[in-house]
Amino acid sequence: MSGIYDTGLERTAANFAALTPLVFLDWAADVYPQRPAVVHGARRYTWTQYRDRCRRLASALEAHGVGPGDTVAAVLANTPEMLEAHFGVPMTGAVLNAVNTRLDAPTIAHILDHGEATVLLVDREFSGVVRQALEAASVSPLVVDVDDSEFTGAGERIGTVEYEAFLAGGDPGYRRTQPVDEWQAISLNYTSGTTGNPKGVVYHHRGAHLNAVGNILTWSMPRHSVYLWTLPMFHCNGWCFPWTLAANAGTSVCLRRVDAREIYRLVREEKVTHYCGAPIVHKMLVDAPAELRDGIDHQISAMVAAAPPPASLIAAMERIGIDLTHVYGLTEVYGPATVAAKQDAWADLDLEERARANGRQGVRYLLEDAVTVLDPDTGEEVPADGETMGEIVFRGNVVMKGYLKNPAATQEAFAGGWYHSGDLAVREPDGYVKIRDRAKDVIISGGENISSVEVEDVLYQHTAVAFAAVVATPDPKWGETPRAYVELRDGATATEHELVEHCRAHLAHFKVPRSVVFGALPKTSTGKIQKNVLRESARSSESFQ
Known part of the structure; x- marks a missing residue:
């Protein structure tokens, strides 16, 4: 920098550090060492214990030769091991590839090959389909079996080492590798792949850091929130909430599968304050027998995304006392990137009209630079008339690095200096975005x-x-x-x-x-x-x- 503001000193370690969500783990463990970090049945870890386990994982991976640019894949349920992978893997400079547990063997094989996995963490519940995938794949990763005491199924062990034994060989004093820069890849997430093979979406440390903080700011999450894992962590890294909960010094309550009775039990017993999910999750809770909610008298906040939720669902959630926040995003923008930010004036609207206002995709996340709707033919912003349709586009730090090994698709997605979502929407008079459809729908x-x-x-x-x-x-x-x-x-x-x-x-x-x-x-x-x-x-x- 030249001129009067040139201090004569370049960036140094004293005044500049690449943004990374890994700093949140150290902050939570240093400041709140004995507060609960993770709950899963009988297993309960403080922030100190959680950090020690993440460090042991990183140390064990590094001892196996894992380092910057390598890929560690994980076919895991929403358990402590998946949370630990979100810190332990990138601590080494490697990239976490959390794989959808519902995929078939050929698709998993493609993902392992495409991402060039060197290590694979596998929950025994999914060992059958993963074994088939490994037989079809070209890569031969080190396979680490994860035994979850809360899972009583009979899945076989297919790896060469069990997770706890793997961790036992790691060093709890391990010091993480600082990203070379914040543009460095932190995770790899695959799109749903409704036609052909799924595309690999690459996240960077900067975006993960910012969206993790953005979740707290957007949702006004109080310090030490108790978060229930109804949202799969393989989906956009759980919308970045594994990192958010560290920045919040909150508590992660794990959940292997979505079940209304179990959800309400955990909400009641663990005093869950927050959870996220697609409309189907919230609808399940609305339709569940009312007696399951007995004894729950504290405030619950929920986020909903995926397909635009019908106004009837938003109204039903309000009736049972769950404060619902509607967010919108895609894998390519780290999960949620817009929010139907609630206005004070909405409180005076009747329930159905308030639900309609909340049902819009809304406005950009605080740490997203820009979101708007462009005319696909002219590239100009459509008027805020609630009628003229265009394509939702994003620009800013909370947008993917690009598609892995697919420069053509990356260039197409970023045409004109925007990320193109493929979703068709209008801008309403108050500037809020409302999806009308996918282009193909x-x-x-x-x-x-x-x-x-x-x-x-x-x-x-x-x-x-x-x-x-x-x-x-x-x-x-x-x-x-x-x-x-x-x-x-x-x-x-x-x-x-x-x-x-x-x-x-x-x-x-x-x-x-x-x-x-x-x-x-x-x-x-x-x-x-x-x-x-x-x-x-x-x-x-x-x-x-």
Whole structure:
């Protein structure tokens, strides 16, 4: 820097350090050494014990030859071992690849090969499919078995060493490797891969640090929050919350699988204050027997993301006393990157209107530089009229480094100096973003654009509807028309005619589904309805079973 502000000294260790979420672990352990960090059944670790275990993991990995730029894959449930991997792996300079536990063997094999995994941590629950993946993969990583005492299944051991024995050989005094710079990769996350192989999204230390802090600021999380792991940690590194909980000196309450009874038990017994999840998780809690909530009298805050939640769900959560914050993002932006920031004036709105306001994707996270909606043809920002659709785009520090080994896809994603989400939205008069659809989900009928999300919102207003998805089906006259796929609530009944008439009462007639197919809807491991499966069904004019 030149001019009067040139101090004559370049950056030094005294006045500059690369941003990394790894500093949060030391801060929590130094400042609150005896506070609870992790709870999992009978296992309970303080921040001192948690840091010691993370350091032992890092030391053991380094002794095996793991270092900067190497990949450590993890096929783990939401257990202490997965939390430890979020610190222990990057402490060595290596990159953590948390793998979706619901994937099939060929996809896991592709991920292991594509990421060039040198070590693989495997929970015994998933050893069967991982064994098949390893047989198909080209890489031969060191496989470390994870035995979880809370899991009573009979999964076999497929590794050469068990996790606790691996940690026993590590040094609790290990000193982490400082990132060369904050642009260094910290984790590798794969997209859902609805067509072809999934893409590998690379996160950097800077983005992970900033989004971890952004979660606290955006959610106004009090110090020492108690967080329940309903959200899979393999999904966008749990939206960066493994690092957030260290910055918060909070407590992670682990959960192997989502179950309403177990969730309410843990909320009651551990005094859980915060949890995150897709709409399906929150709906499960809303629909659970009311007696499961007995004895819970403290404030609970929840985050919802994935598909735009219907206003009916947001209203139902408010009725049972859970304060719901709606966030939006993608794997490429570290999970949540926008929030429906609540305004004081909304308190005066009636419940349904307040739910509609909360149901929008909202405004940028504090530490995200910019989010807007651009006209895909002109590249100009669309007017804030609530009508003109464009594509949601992001710019800033909380955006991926790029796609692993895929420069063409990376260049396309960042065209024009923005990350392009593929989601279509409008800007409302108050500047809040509202998704209308994915680009591929817009139904063009007789030249008119139909938002599938708009039709789905209306279907969700019917008391019999548990889940709904609307896709295009070919039509010889109109080109395509909307078809609804509906999963009814347990014990509820509804006919096709009834739902069509319900939509007709709330929508322009050209938007009304021409047909309704009933049945259980296909969902991903994170609760998203698999519209690609339904689109294929609609194209083939076959009823989805």
